[in-house]
Every structure is written in C-alpha cells, then in structure tokens.
Amino acid sequence: MANQNPYVVSVGSVSFGGSMPSARHFERAIAKARKNLPDLAKNDATSADQCYLECLSLADGQPERLCDVLALDYLPKSKKHFERLMSAGHEVARHRPRQAVKLVSYAYRAGEKEAARNLCSAICGSQEDELLVARVTSLILIHDQDAGYVVSFLSKITSNNPNKVNLLSLQAEYSNKAQREKIIRNVPPITAAVLQHLQPERPISVLDGGATQSEIERQFSGWPPEKWRAVGFDPHPSADLSVEHAGNVSMIRTALGAARGKLRLYHTASDGASSIFDPNVEYLKHLLHGKETPLTDVMSVIGESEVDAIDLDTWRQEAQVLPFDFIKLNVQGAELEVLRGAKDTIEHCLGLQAEVSFAPIYRNAPVFRDIDAHLDGLGFTFFDMRKPTTNGRAASRSTVFSGSRVGLFRWPSRQLTEAHVLYLRDPFRPEEQAAPRWRTPQPWLRLAVVAELNGQVDFAMQLCETVLGRFADSFNDGGAALSKDLDAASDFYQEFDRSNR
Numbered sequence: 187m188a189n190q191n192p193y194v195v196s197v198g199s200v201s202f203g204g205s206m207p208s209a210r211h212f213e214r215a216i217a218k219a220r221k222n223l224p225d226l227a228k229n230d231a232t233s234a235d236q237c238y239l240e241c242l243s244l245a246d247g248q249p250e251r252l253c254d255v256l257a258l259d260y261l262p263k264s265k266k267h268f269e270r271l272m273s274a275g276h277e278v279a280r281h282r283p284r285q286a287v288k289l290v291s292y293a294y295r296a297g298e299k300e301a302a303r304n305l306c307s308a309i310c311g312s313q314e315d316e317l318l319v320a321r322v323t324s325l326i327l328i329h330d331q332d333a334g335y336v337v338s339f340l341s342k343i344t345s346n347n348p349n350k351v352n353l354l355s356l357q358a359e360y361s362n363k364a365q366r367e368k369i370i371r372n373v374p375p376i377t378a379a380v381l382q383h384l385q386p387e388r389p390i391s392v393l394d395g396g397a398t399q400s401e402i403e404r405q406f407s408g409w410p411p412e413k414w415r416a417v418g419f420d421p422h423p424s425a426d427l428s429v430e431h432a433g434n435v436s437m438i439r440t441a442l443g444a445a446r447g448k449l450r451l452y453h454t455a456s457d458g459a460s461s462i463f464d465p466n467v468e469y470l471k472h473l474l475h476g477k478e479t480p481l482t483d484v485m486s487v488i489g490e491s492e493v494d495a496i497d498l499d500t501w502r503q504e505a506q507v508l509p510f511d512f513i514k515l516n517v518q519g520a521e522l523e524v525l526r527g528a529k530d531t532i533e534h535c536l537g538l539q540a541e542v543s544f545a546p547i548y549r550n551a552p553v554f555r556d557i558d559a560h561l562d563g564l565g566f567t568f569f570d571m572r573k574p575t576t577n578g579r580a581a582s583r584s585t586v587f588s589g590s591r592v593g594l595f596r597w598p599s600r601q602l603t604e605a606h607v608l609y610l611r612d613p614f615r616p617e618e619q620a621a622p623r624w625r626t627p628q629p630w631l632r633l634a635v636v637a638e639l640n641g642q643v644d645f646a647m648q649l650c651e652t653v654l655g656r657f658a659d660s661f662n663d664g665g666a667a668l669s670k671d672l673d674a675a676s677d678f679y680q681e682f683d684r685s686n687r
Contacts (some may be wrong), residue, residue, distance in 0.1 A: 209595075212244045216254050223260055231255055237404045239267050243275055249281035261292045271302050279308040287321055294329035300330070306339060319359070321477065372408040375678045376638045376646045379671030380631045381413050383661070388628075389434070390635055391508060393498075394418040395442050395524055396516035396541075403435060405639070417507070419495040421451060424462055442517065443495035444527040453489040461518035463548035470547065473603070474578040479579060483545075497527025509534030512636045516541045519551030525560055532564055536629065536634040537610045545603045553606070565618050566609035569642060575601040608640055613649075627657035643679055647672065 187475045220242050238260050244301040245251035252274050262268045275289040286309055293302035304510035306326060310319050326336055373381070390413060394402050397418025406414045416435040420442035441462070459465065465485040487520075488626050501507075513528075513535055515521045521540045524533060532538075538561065542554040558568065578600045611633060613624045623629045630653045638646040650672055654665045661668065 189444055199532045212241075212246075212251055212254075215241050216258075219258055221378050223258055227260060233563040235262065235264045235267045238262055241268060241682050242270055243273070246487050247274075247277055249278055250297065252278045253282050253285040256288060259288070261296060268296060268298070268301075270297075272305065275305050279305065283309045284318060287318070287325070290322060290325045291329065294325070303339075305333065336610060341679075349474075349523045369682075374638050375636045375675035376650060376672065379668055379675055380634055380650065381410075383627075383631060383668060385628060386412075388508065390414045390632065391510045391512075392416045393510045393513045395514065396420055396518070397437060419512075421449075421495070422457060440501075441495040441520075442498060442515075442524040442527070443520065444497055444523045446496045446500055448492045449495040451491050451493045453491065454485045456484045459485045459518060461520065461548055461551070462523070463551040464518040466546050466549045469545070471599070472580050473545075474580055477578070498524065498531045499528055502531055504638075511535065512537045512539075512639070513631050514539045519543065520561060522552040522556055526558075528642075536633045537608070537640065538566065539606055539608050539640070541604060541606050543604050545601065547603060557607070561609050563612060565615075565621070567612040567615055567618075568607065569610050569645075570608040570640070572606045572608065574602055575604040577603045608642075608644065610637060610640070610645070613652075627653045627660050630657075647676070 219237055223234060223237055226237055238255075238258065239262070241255045241258065242252075245255050255274065256278065262271055272289065275286050278289075279286040286305065287363065290302050290305055290309070293299075293305060306322050310322050323336075323339070326339060369375075381390075392402060392414070394416060395418075397420040402416045402418065411434055416436070418435070419438045419440055419441060419442050420437070428658070430454045441451070443462070445450055451460060451462055452464050453460050454465060465482075465487060467482055467486070470485055475481045475484045502509075509531065515524055515532075515538070517524060518541070521542065540557055542557050543551065544554050546553065562568075576599065612618055613621075613630065613633075618624075630649050634646040634649040634653075637643075638648065650668065654669055654672075658665045
C-alpha cells in the first residue's frame with residue numbers, strides 16, 4: 187500500500203454496498219480531484235486516469251454530477267477510460283447538452299474522430315437551440331477538416347432547427363468546399379491543361395512554413411508525383427514531421443527567420459499559438475476565445491526554448507533547391523522575418539499566402555499593414571482573404587456569439603483579429619509588366635497553376651489566354667491543344683457554377 191498514490195488509496199477503495207454513492211462521497215472525490223489531478227496529469231498518467239475514473243464512477247450516471255466531472259477538464263490517456271468518458275458525455279448530452287460540448291474538442295484532440303462525430307449528433311440531434319448548434323458546428327469546422335462530413339451533419343440538423351438560415355448558408359458554403367477539395371485533389375482542369383506544357387525538369391514547387399498538420403499531400407494527392415514537390419518547415423517539438431511522406435515531400439524541423447542562428451520560441455497553452463514573439467497578454471485579456479474563454483487561457487506562455495533557425499535564401503543555396511512557385515507562411519507573427527530572409531527566393535516566387543494579424547496579438551510583431559506594404563513593394567498584388575478569425579470582447583454581460591471560423595457575413599459580428607491573405611504576381615499590373623520574367627510563356631503558365639490552386643480561376647484562364655495570344659509560336663501546334671483543353675475547362679467551371687447557385 188505504501189507505493190500507491192495517496193489519492194487512489196483514499197478514494198479508490200470506497201465501497202457502497204450496491205447503493206447509490208452519497209453526495210458526500212462524490213463531493214469529497216471531486217474536491218480531491220480538483221486538488222490533485224493537475225499534478226497527477228503531469229507526473230503519473232495512470233494515477234490521473236484512475237482518479238478521474240473514480241469520479242466518473244461516483245457520479246453514477248447522474249447528469250448534474252457528470253457535469254461536475256466534466257468541469258475537471260481532464261482527458262484520460264487510457265482508451266478504456268476515454269470510452270467511459272464518451273459514454274458519460276452521451277448521458278450529459280441528453281440532459282445538459284451545453285455541458286457536453288467541450289467533450290467534442292477532447293475527442294478530436296485524442297484523434298477519435300468518430301467519437302467526436304457521434305457526440306456532435308447526440309448533442310444536436312433534437313436541438314432547436316441555434317446557438318448551441320452553432321457552437322458545435324464551429325468545433326467541427328475547426329477540427330474535422332472534412333467538408334463532406336460538415337455538409338452531411340448540417341443536412342441532418344437543419345430539418346429540426348426552426349432558425350436555420352445560418353445553417354443552410356454554412357451547408358451551401360461547405361458543399362462548395364467539398365467539391366473544391368475534390369477538384370483540387372484530382373488536378374483542376376486548367377492546371378491539367380497546363381501541366382503538359384511545363385518544363386518537365388521543373389515540377390510545381392511549394393514551400394510550407396509552419397507545416398504542423400500540413401495539408402500539402404492531401405491537396406496534391408491526385409497529381410502525378412513527378413509534377414509537384416514540397417518542402418515543409420516547423421520548429422515546434424510537437425510538430426508531427428516524422429510520419430512517412432511522399433518521396434517528393436521534405437519536412438524539416440527548423441524555424442525560418444531573417445538569418446541563420448538561434449531563436450527563442452515561446453510555447454503557449456495551445457501549440458498552434460507558439461511564436462518567437464511574446465503573446466501580448468495586456469491586450470489579449472480583453473478578448474475571448476469562443477464564447478466565454480479568455481484568449482489568455484489559450485495563448486498564455488507555459489515554457490520557452492531555443493530553436494535552430496535559418497533564412498530561406500541560405501537554405502536554398504546550401505540545399506541546391508530550385509525556386510518555389512508558391513509559399514505558405516503560418517508562423518505566428520514571424521512572417522515578415524521570414525520574408526526578410528528570403529529576398530532572392532521571393533524574387534522567383536509567383537504567389538504567397540501568409541497568416542496576418544489585424545490586432546496586436548503578439549508584442550512587437552508586425553501586423554497586416556506591415557506585411558501588405560512589404561509584399562506590395564516586392565511587386566505582389568493582394569487577391570483574397572481566407573479563414574478569418576474573430577474574437578469577442580470580455581464584457582461582463584452576454585450579448586451574442588457569432589461563429590469565428592466561417593467566411594460569411596455576420597451581424598452582429600465580432601472583431602477580426604487574424605486571417606490568411608493571398609498575394610499573387612499580376613503581369614497586368616503596370617509596374618510589373620516590364621519585368622523580364624514575363625517575356626517567356628513558362629512563368630505565365632506556372633502562375634496560372636498557382637492561381638487556380640488558390641481559387642482564382644478567372645485569373646488563371648486570363649493568363650492562359652494571354653499565352654495563346656502572345657506566345658502561340660512556342661507551341662508545336664500553335665496552341666491548338668491548349669485552346670481545346672481550356673474550352674473544356676470553361677465548360678467544367680460553368681457547370682460547377684450552376685450546381686453551386
């Protein structure tokens with residue numbers, strides 16, 4: 187007995203002789219769990235699971251007690267205990283659905299997608315509470331990354347929801363997204379027309395800066411492997427870069443910066459917010475994550491470390507890597523630092539997507555106006571904004587909760603704090619027209635591929651038509667095959683447009 191955890195001894199051996207556990211026993215167990223569970227979770231996962239399971243057992247299926255257990259905010263490590271938690275979650279969903287919502291995030295974080303989906307259905311199956319449905323839908327949009335499932339989920343719950351205008355809008359948007367993902371994976375039509383005319387020794391190349399949970403391979407999964415290549419960088423220790431990737435994908439556990447050296451990385455409660463810039467707590471305390479959680483809870487610093495960093499120009503020179511056609515940067519405020527270390531790389535780049543802040547989320551970090559001015563000076567044109575993130579304000583009186591991850595108009599709305607912005611080179615821009623790169627057809631065609639991959643379909647078509655007009659002599663058939671393929675692409679997109687109205 188001496189080697190056992192004292193919490194487990196004091197609570198784990200309680201016997202109730204077949205009767206329902208008393209409120210006193212349950213309250214004592216919850217009080218001890220609140221006190222001991224945080225330390226146990228850090229030092230002894232087995233005892234932490236036992237501690238949590240004891241509380242679940244003492245709750246005896248009673249919704250109010252189960253809600254107290256859920257309030258411990260603990261995710262069991264054992265699959266058996268996790269399944270017990272999910273079972274309790276379904277019981278709570280029937281009686282206290284709002285309290286069960288947090289379990290959806292737990293399930294997704296544990297990699298249990300089906301458990302998360304089943305719980306979403308249990309919470310929303312018969313709900314007429316649009317706010318609750320919106321909260322669950324928001325979690326699905328953040329974690330599930332499966333537009334087809336989102337559409338299916340929304341189609342089930344809209345029939346039972348009298349306030350379904352927003353839900354139907356979401357359904358339409360994600361139906362479009364599901365079709366888009368299918369198009370991209372199977373090589374979109376303009377790109378398919380162009381790929382055969384690109385130099386075979388120069389596949390389309392992409393750099394992913396901040397490559398944790400990268401979707402590069404998903405995006406190119408239907409492409410011929412010789413037609414594309416990708417490189418991903420991410421310094422975070424928890425970044426899953428060790429999984430097997432396609433032969434034309436390289437993942438590197440190094441930070442990108444303005445120069446080679448060491449950088450201090452601030453680790454936050456949410457891994458995705460870790461940055462070389464210190465979170466601006468004095469400002470963040472006025473913002474909310476979700477409906478009630480202070481943003482400081484998500485972005486509080488829990489540790490620091492030094493990480494290796496290198497600038498892109500030096501890395502490319504040493505690795506003898508050809509220029510990238512497209513660069514994606516999601517490096518939590520360090521985007522401008524990366525750009526400053528990539529002068530030659532950017533000169534040869536045709537498109538770039540960067541996450542930007544519109545508010546001072548990190549201390550001394552650049553914001554959108556700084557990134558925009560820098561890229562404009564390099565000859566890039568702003569084209570689009572994706573994945574806008576909005577945050578509520580920490581008012582003591584509740585008002586509204588608008589979903590934070592959907593690019594639809596909302597009123598009332600909340601403060602736009604972050605988004606991903608798309609910049610492309612535009613050879614029709616007056617100051618860009620004279621650039622030497624536009625004197626041959628290859629950059630035009632490569633830019634057309636980058637544009638279509640990022641949804642700028644009419645721009646991609648315009649670029650290809652310009653190639654046919656200016657460089658027809660560079661094709662053996664005068665561009666006849668490309669012209670025919672572009673006609674087919676036009677028909678494809680007209681049908682796509684009709685099906686999404």
